[in-house]
Structures are given as C-alpha cells and as structure tokens.
Amino acid sequence: MGGLTKRQVEFFERVADLLKRARNSIVRSINQTMVQTYFEIGRLIVEEEQGGKVRAEYGKHIIHELSLRLTKEFGKGFSQRNLEQMRQFYHVYSKAQTLSAEFGLSWSHYLKLMRIENEEERKFYEIETTANNWSLRELQRQFDSALYERLALSRDRKGIKELSEEGQIIEKAEDSLKDPYVLEFMGLPDEFRYSESDFEQKLIDKLEHFLLELGKGYTYVGRQVRFTFDDKHFRVDLVFYNRILQCFVLIDLKIGELTHQDLGQMQMYVNYYDRFVKLEHENKTIGIVLCKKKNDTLIEITLPEGNNQIFASKYQTVLPSKEDLRHLIETKE
Structure with missing residues (x-):
C-alpha cells in the first residue's frame, strides 16, 4: 500500500472498521425509526376510522385524502396501498407484543410476516429472522420450504407452542x-x-x-x-x-x-x-x-x-x- 508500514495499515483498517460499524448502526436506527413511524401512522388511521360514523366508507375516504396530502408534502411512499399496509401492520402487531415490539427488522420483512395468517407460525419466523439475521430472500425461502411445519412435525403440541415463543432451540x-x-x-x-x-x-x-x-x-x-x-x-x-x-x-x-x-x-x-x-x-x-x-x-x-x-x-x-x-x-x- 504505497510504502505504508504494517502499523499504519492496521491503523487505517481500524478507522475504516469504525466508520463501517457507525454506518451500519445509523442504517439500523433509521430503519427502526421508520418502522416505528409506520406503526404509529397505522394506529392513527385505525383510531380515526373508529371515530367515523360509517366506518367502511369513512375509512376509504380518510386513507384516500391522507394519501393525497402526504404524497404532496413528502413524495412517494404514501400511496393508498401503502397506508392500508400500515393500518394492517398496527392491527397485527398491536395484538401481541413479541420480539418485534422493538421493530428490529426491515419494513420489507414485516410486509412478508404480516401475510402469514397463523400467529404462532408468524412469531416463529419473526424470532428466527431476527436471531439468524435472515435477509428477506432467505426468510421467503425458509417460508416456502415450510421450515415451521417440518420442525413442528417432530414435536408435540407443547413443542409447537415453544417454537412460536422461543424459535428453534437446539439442546x-x-x-x-x-x-x-x-x-x-x-x-x-x-x-x-x-x-x-x-x-x-x-x-x-x-x-x-x-x-x-x-x-x-x-x-x-x-x-x-x-x-x-x-x-x-x-x-x-x-x-x-x-x-x-x-x-x-x-x-x-x-x-x-x-x-x-x-x-x-x-x-x-x-x-x-x-x-x-x-x-x-x-x-x-x-x-x-x-x-x-x-x-x-x-x-x-x-x-x-x-x-x-x-x-x-x-x-x-x-x-x-x-x-x-x-x-x-x-x-x-
């Protein structure tokens, strides 16, 4: 490296490593804040809908108007479909506070998890994704390969319940x-x-x-x-x-x-x-x-x-x- 000493190379590598870790930390922090914000938007939508006299019609109207206003002020990312997903996110995760109460996964992960209807199965994939740092692609692959069902087949009802509470424990x-x-x-x-x-x-x-x-x-x-x-x-x-x-x-x-x-x-x-x-x-x-x-x-x-x-x-x-x-x-x- 251009005549640098070993000590200098190691010094530069330590500084670079520090910056990389800082960047990763910033990305995680931004991601967590964004997901938490989407949860709160979902909560506000649900509470506003519950205050309307005709819920179904009022709900459609309020989401449509909110989408127009947010898109005008903040740009892309606030379509009616996206706002409906935020509302669903609140519905799903306000019922049972699990590992994801801290919202440590990406929004894309939660969009996938929300589509898993079985609550125990959803909790299992949530725990395993966090513990193993699965990418969205790997989460999709594990779901498609029926990992939860394959592990559940070798367990009694108590063991299946433990999968949803603790993930896969290997003893x-x-x-x-x-x-x-x-x-x-x-x-x-x-x-x-x-x-x-x-x-x-x-x-x-x-x-x-x-x-x-x-x-x-x-x-x-x-x-x-x-x-x-x-x-x-x-x-x-x-x-x-x-x-x-x-x-x-x-x-x-x-x-x-x-x-x-x-x-x-x-x-x-x-x-x-x-x-x-x-x-x-x-x-x-x-x-x-x-x-x-x-x-x-x-x-x-x-x-x-x-x-x-x-x-x-x-x-x-x-x-x-x-x-x-x-x-x-x-x-x-």
Whole structure:
C-alpha cells in the first residue's frame, strides 16, 4: 500500500472498521425509526376510522385524502396501498407484543410476516429472522420450504407452542434434524436421474445454501473424508461440525431407498469418530443417512432402542406442499 508500514495499515483498517460499524448502526436506527413511524401512522388511521360514523366508507375516504396530502408534502411512499399496509401492520402487531415490539427488522420483512395468517407460525419466523439475521430472500425461502411445519412435525403440541415463543432451540441431536430436508436450490427436477456422486457435487456447489438448510451451528469440515483401519479405507460423504451441539455430524447420501446396510455402515462411521476422532470434551458423533425413500419400521428394527446418534431423513428436490404438511400436523395432534 504505497510504502505504508504494517502499523499504519492496521491503523487505517481500524478507522475504516469504525466508520463501517457507525454506518451500519445509523442504517439500523433509521430503519427502526421508520418502522416505528409506520406503526404509529397505522394506529392513527385505525383510531380515526373508529371515530367515523360509517366506518367502511369513512375509512376509504380518510386513507384516500391522507394519501393525497402526504404524497404532496413528502413524495412517494404514501400511496393508498401503502397506508392500508400500515393500518394492517398496527392491527397485527398491536395484538401481541413479541420480539418485534422493538421493530428490529426491515419494513420489507414485516410486509412478508404480516401475510402469514397463523400467529404462532408468524412469531416463529419473526424470532428466527431476527436471531439468524435472515435477509428477506432467505426468510421467503425458509417460508416456502415450510421450515415451521417440518420442525413442528417432530414435536408435540407443547413443542409447537415453544417454537412460536422461543424459535428453534437446539439442546440435543433430534432438535437439529429435519424430515424432509428440502434441497430445491440444487435445481434438480423431482424425477431427474442422477448418481450419488453428482448429488454430492451439487450439494458442494451450493454449500452455502445447504448449510442454511442444515440449520443452526453447522460448519463444513470436508467431503469424502477418508479414514483407515486394518488396511481398509472408508470414506464419509460429508462431514460437518455443529458448534452448538459440540459434535461431529456425518452425512451419507443415498439416492435410492434406505437399507439396513446403510444404517449399519453409518453406525460404523459414528463409532470410529467417537473412538478415534472426537476429543474428550466433545459430545458423541451424530450420523445422518440422507435418502430419497425410507421405511420407518426398518429403521426402528435396525437401530438399538434409545438410539440418539443415528438418524435417517428423507430429502426432496422440490418445495413441499405446505398444505399437506399442515394436515399431517393436525392429524398428529
């Protein structure tokens, strides 16, 4: 950098970092103020409507006139549609003060969240968006992939309620699992023919997306990770580490139907990692066989009672039907 010393470079970088953090803080502050203002505008509209004698007609009239006046004074952003959304925003968020009582998300996020009719589901996505700093695009993807329904399927009514109050809390291996895993980002049609190596490569090519689908705490370790004993070589398709669970997570990919041999092979992989790879302070290894089809009875018979290390989950390469998943949740209850 033009003959600058290392000390000078570090000094300039610290100053630049300080300015970047200040700018980000200003943007967050402006965003929060804007959303809070929209909430208050919505409140004023609702209160004014309630004071009118003929609510429906008066409501349309007052929003129309307000739109004209605000647009004339402040410019774009105050169309009738936008004002109606501010009114809806107040209706939705004045009923239940949750994490978003502080309005830490962008207005675009709230426009999406408001369209989620189920209050528990809306609260879940609100908490997860804030906790994971999801962009609007990622929030939309998680909603489209039915994350809430997929997590709710493995929980009782109390567990489903906790999702809406606390988000996804990971305390044990089962908490981090999904069934199915949705891999639509790979761009593979549902009936497309591909090999396991092609499938693996597609996941690696879209690793960032796959990590988001895996969920909280996952870091990538490697693919086709080899280990050897008795002069025989074995390879684990994908190895991850979960920082929350403090353990290795091994994933084997199967493009066909799950067999008991697949589960037995994963058991061997997990045993090896537990005995020769994991450190003393780390928790037991988790093994996931990711397959196109599975038989729950086969899994139950093959794995030991009380198993909490080996799991099998389906994957699908197209977005699931949220309606079908909701029906499964209702019948389960």
